[in-house]
Amino acid sequence: MFSENLFMFLFPAKGKNMYLCDTKNSSYIMEAFAFNSVEVILLSATLLVLIIQSFYYFGLYNRIHARNKALKSGELHFTQELPPLSVIICAKNESENLRKFLPAVLEQDYPQYEVIVINDGSTDESEDLLSALEEKYDHLYHSFTPENSRYISRKKLALTLGIKASKHEWLVFTEANCKPVSNQWLRLMARNFTPRTDVVLGYYGYEYAKGWFNRLVAFDALFHSLRYLGWALAGSPYMGIGRNMAYRKSLFFEQKGFSAHLNLQRGDDDLFINQVAKGFNTKVETALDATVRLEPVEWRKDWIEEKISYIATSSYYKGSQQVVNGLETMSRLLFHALFLGTTLLAILNFHWLVAGLAFLLWMIREVMQAVIINRTAKEQGEGWKYYLTLPLFDFLLPLQNFKVKLYRLYRGKSDFMRR
Numbered sequence: 001m002f003s004e005n006l007f008m009f010l011f012p013a014k015g016k017n018m019y020l021c022d023t024k025n026s027s028y029i030m031e032a033f034a035f036n037s038v039e040v041i042l043l044s045a046t047l048l049v050l051i052i053q054s055f056y057y058f059g060l061y062n063r064i065h066a067r068n069k070a071l072k073s074g075e076l077h078f079t080q081e082l083p084p085l086s087v088i089i090c091a092k093n094e095s096e097n098l099r100k101f102l103p104a105v106l107e108q109d110y111p112q113y114e115v116i117v118i119n120d121g122s123t124d125e126s127e128d129l130l131s132a133l134e135e136k137y138d139h140l141y142h143s144f145t146p147e148n149s150r151y152i153s154r155k156k157l158a159l160t161l162g163i164k165a166s167k168h169e170w171l172v173f174t175e176a177n178c179k180p181v182s183n184q185w186l187r188l189m190a191r192n193f194t195p196r197t198d199v200v201l202g203y204y205g206y207e208y209a210k211g212w213f214n215r216l217v218a219f220d221a222l223f224h225s226l227r228y229l230g231w232a233l234a235g236s237p238y239m240g241i242g243r244n245m246a247y248r249k250s251l252f253f254e255q256k257g258f259s260a261h262l263n264l265q266r267g268d269d270d271l272f273i274n275q276v277a278k279g280f281n282t283k284v285e286t287a288l289d290a291t292v293r294l295e296p297v298e299w300r301k302d303w304i305e306e307k308i309s310y311i312a313t314s315s316y317y318k319g320s321q322q323v324v325n326g327l328e329t330m331s332r333l334l335f336h337a338l339f340l341g342t343t344l345l346a347i348l349n350f351h352w353l354v355a356g357l358a359f360l361l362w363m364i365r366e367v368m369q370a371v372i373i374n375r376t377a378k379e380q381g382e383g384w385k386y387y388l389t390l391p392l393f394d395f396l397l398p399l400q401n402f403k404v405k406l407y408r409l410y411r412g413k414s415d416f417m418r419r
Helices: 001-010 012-032 039-061 063-072 095-106 126-136 154-165 187-192 210-234 249-254 272-278 300-314 321-348 352-379 389-411
Strands: 085-091 114-119 142-145 170-173 179-180 199-202 204-206 245-248 283-284 292-294
Touching: 039 063, 039 210, 039 321, 039 352, 063 210, 063 352, 085 095, 085 154, 085 187, 095 114, 095 126, 095 179, 114 126, 114 154, 126 142, 142 154, 170 187, 170 249, 199 210, 199 272, 204 210, 210 283, 210 352, 210 389, 245 249, 245 272, 245 283, 272 300, 300 389, 321 352, 352 389
Parallel strands: 085 114, 085 170, 114 142, 199 283, 204 292
Antiparallel strands: 170 245, 179 292, 199 245
16 A cells, blocks of 8 residues: 555555556456356356266277277287187178179188178179179088078078178177178277177278268268277276177177067177176277278168167166266267357357356367377278367257157067068
């Protein structure tokens, strides 16, 4: 106070103006840092949800990268044995895909294996093509499903016939529209066949193709892999995808095949793995050369139908993983809602510091998400990069999945039961 009075005594006019200016600036600063209770609640909630999201990304979605890093550093150890194995493929009107992709399966660098293709009532050239390929490859065999079979889903019957016809203990599964990215696929899957292992889950993705829809489909598959393979790497497997996985033949018969869900058309991969996979008997193979690639989706309705089929079986999963996955989706949408609400309120109140803090929290999540997802996508050979599209996909995919669930409810259960 003394210094202020002395300054005003020496410089009466100038001092008064500067003092008022300082007082005004101090008032502005105090006002900028004065948050009302609503702003504090919104910012605190946004921060809390960001922390929750961080646990998911670093604790679950980053596990494929963590495994790849451990693989590169030599921290992981594998069996040196290469036991004989059987590759089983179910095909229905897939002559074109079999012509393009089956040779990549038949020409694997593996000492002893057989490939069994079950022709499920195809009306195209599949039978002639398989017969011709059998003359060239002596380890290829094919059979067919009886036309009048009705007591089980066609695909489950086809796979059961293939498994019964197989000669070897280890079974590797893929599909007619899938192609291994290298001839080391079977060797890399087989290095996980330890005495304690019953199930091996592999990575799959889509071939690169231009267009917004193809990018969305590829991201959906990538994010799905981050989830279910992340859970398996965390010691809590809950599902598998029949495009790239393996399990023991004896395990199949111990569980009486698909008898636990014969009433469903599907479930030959996800429900069966949910039934048999445990943390101690399941391994994951994420090496790039162990990846299989699918043809880009040609028709949107085919992709939707596939998603509906998986949703129809997901309600039968045992375990809490699906609930935890749902909580992640809810926290993701809640984060965006809190960010938008906080930012809008701050703009209406001309409180730019609050808007800046909300944007900072949003940017932290976006950077975290972009780094983890794009790093894994690069390691797994994905052809797309996800930066500006990430916020859009964060909204679109949950909404798309919700729409699919509604469509599945509209169609009723009978559409997904055995025929």
